[in-house]
Amino acid sequence: MRLPLPQVERDPALPARVTVYEVGPRDGLQNESAVVPASVKAEFVRRLGAAGLDTIETTSFVDPRWVPQLADAEELLAALGTEGRGATRPVLVPNVRGLDRAVEAGVGAIAVFGSATETFARKNLNRSVAESLEMFAPVVERARGEGMWVRAYVSMCFGDPWEGPVPVAQVVDVCARLMDLGCDQLSVGDTIGVGTTGHVHRLLEGLDAAGIGPELVGVHFHDTYGQALANAMAALQDGVTVVDASTGGLGGCPYAKSATGNLATEDLVWALDGAGVETGLDLDALVATSAWMAGHLGRPSPSRVVRALSGG
Numbered sequence: 001m002r003l004p005l006p007q008v009e010r011d012p013a014l015p016a017r018v019t020v021y022e023v024g025p026r027d028g029l030q031n032e033s034a035v036v037p038a039s040v041k042a043e044f045v046r047r048l049g050a051a052g053l054d055t056i057e058t059t060s061f062v063d064p065r066w067v068p069q070l071a072d073a074e075e076l077l078a079a080l081g082t083e084g085r086g087a088t089r090p091v092l093v094p095n096v097r098g099l100d101r102a103v104e105a106g107v108g109a110i111a112v113f114g115s116a117t118e119t120f121a122r123k124n125l126n127r128s129v130a131e132s133l134e135m136f137a138p139v140v141e142r143a144r145g146e147g148m149w150v151r152a153y154v155s156m157c158f159g160d161p162w163e164g165p166v167p168v169a170q171v172v173d174v175c176a177r178l179m180d181l182g183c184d185q186l187s188v189g190d191t192i193g194v195g196t197t198g199h200v201h202r203l204l205e206g207l208d209a210a211g212i213g214p215e216l217v218g219v220h221f222h223d224t225y226g227q228a229l230a231n232a233m234a235a236l237q238d239g240v241t242v243v244d245a246s247t248g249g250l251g252g253c254p255y256a257k258s259a260t261g262n263l264a265t266e267d268l269v270w271a272l273d274g275a276g277v278e279t280g281l282d283l284d285a286l287v288a289t290s291a292w293m294a295g296h297l298g299r300p301s302p303s304r305v306v307r308a309l310s311g312g
C-alpha cells in the first residue's frame with residue numbers, strides 16, 4: 001500500500017479536469033526492439049482501460065515494412081474485439097490504403113500525422129509537406145464520411161534534428177492546413193523533446209490567433225531533455241485539456257533518432273493528482289501495468305514515478 005501522496009493542494013491555474021490521451025501501445029511500442037506479441041498488446045490495452053484511461057491509441061495501419069513492430073495491427077484489433085473499436089480507440093493512418101485496412105478492422109477513430117518540417121515529412125512519410133497533405137485529404141474526408149473521429153498530429157513543432165529551430169509561424173501554417181481538412185483535434189508534437197515552456201505558450205498563442213483554440217488542441221511531448229511534464233503543465237495553464245502520455249514513458253519515433261519516450265502517464269497523473277485536477281485514473285493500476293510491461297520488454301520503465309512507487 002503506497003502512502004497517500006501526493007498531498008492534494010488545488011492549483012487554480014489548471015483546468016478542473018484533464019483527459020490523458022494514452023499513446024503507449026502505439027507510440028510506445030512502435031519503438032521497442034523487443035517483439036511484443038499481439039496477445040500481450042491486447043492485454044496492455046485492456047489493463048490501460050481498466051486503469052481508467054478513456055482514450056487509448058492502439059496501433060498504426062502504416063506500411064509494415066516501415067514499422068514492423070506494429071505489423072500485427074489487424075491481429076491486435078481482432079484480439080481486442082469491441083474494446084478496440086469506437087471513437088476512443090484511435091489508430092494511426094497515413095493514407096487511403098491504411099484507411100481501407102482500418103475500416104476493414106472496424107476501428108472508429110483515426111489519426112493522420114503530418115510534419116512541420118520538410119525533412120521529417122520526407123523521412124517519415126516519403127513525401128514533402130504539401131504532398132503529405134494531399135495524401136491525407138481523401139483519408140480525412142472518407143473517415144469523416146464513415147462517422148469516424150479524426151485527429152491530426154503535427155511533428156517537429158518545437159525543433160527538428162536536421163533543420164534546427166522551426167519558426168512558430170511555420171508550425172501554425174501546417175497545423176491550420178491540416179485542421180482545414182476537417183480534423184476534430186490537433187496534437188502538436190515535440191518529437192525530439194527540445195521544447196521549453198515559453199515556446200509552448202507562444203505556439204498555443206499562434207494557434208489560437210489562427211482560429212485553433214486550446215479546446216481543439218492536445219499536446220504531445222517526448223521527454224528527451226526532461227521538459228515534457230513542465231511543458232504539459234504550461235499548456236494546461238493556457239486552457240489545453242488533452243495531454244498525450246505513454247504509460248511507463250515508453251516511446252519514440254523510429255524515423256527521428258533523437259526521439260526518446262513520451263511523457264510518462266504516471267508522472268503526469270502524479271502532478272495532476274497533487275494539483276487537484278481530475279483525471280479519472282488509478283495511479284497504482286498504471287504503475288502495476290508498467291511493471292508488468294517492463295517484464296515483457298526486458299527493461300525497466302524510465303518513469304520516475306513508476307520507479308519510486310514500485311521501489312525499483
Ligand code: HMG
Pocket residue numbers: 027030060061062063064066067092094095097098099101113124125126153154155156189190191220222252253254255
Ligand atoms: P511509400 O513507400 O511512399 O508508399 O510510403 P507508397 O504509397 O508508394 O506504397 C508503397 C507500398 O507500400 C505499396 O506496396 C503499398 O501497398 C504499401 P507494393 O505495391 O510495393 O507491394 N503500403 C501500405 N501497406 C500497408 N498499409 C499501408 C500502406 N501504405 C502503403 N498503410 C507511407 C509511404 C506513408 C506508407 C510510409 O512512409 C509509412 O508507412 N510511414 C509511416 C511511418 C511511421 O509510422 N512513423 C511513426 C509514426 S509518426 C510518430 O511517431 C510521430 C507522432 O508520435 C507525433 C510526434 O511525436 O511528433 C505521431
Ligand code: MG
Pocket residue numbers: 027189191220222252253
Ligand atoms: Mg510521438
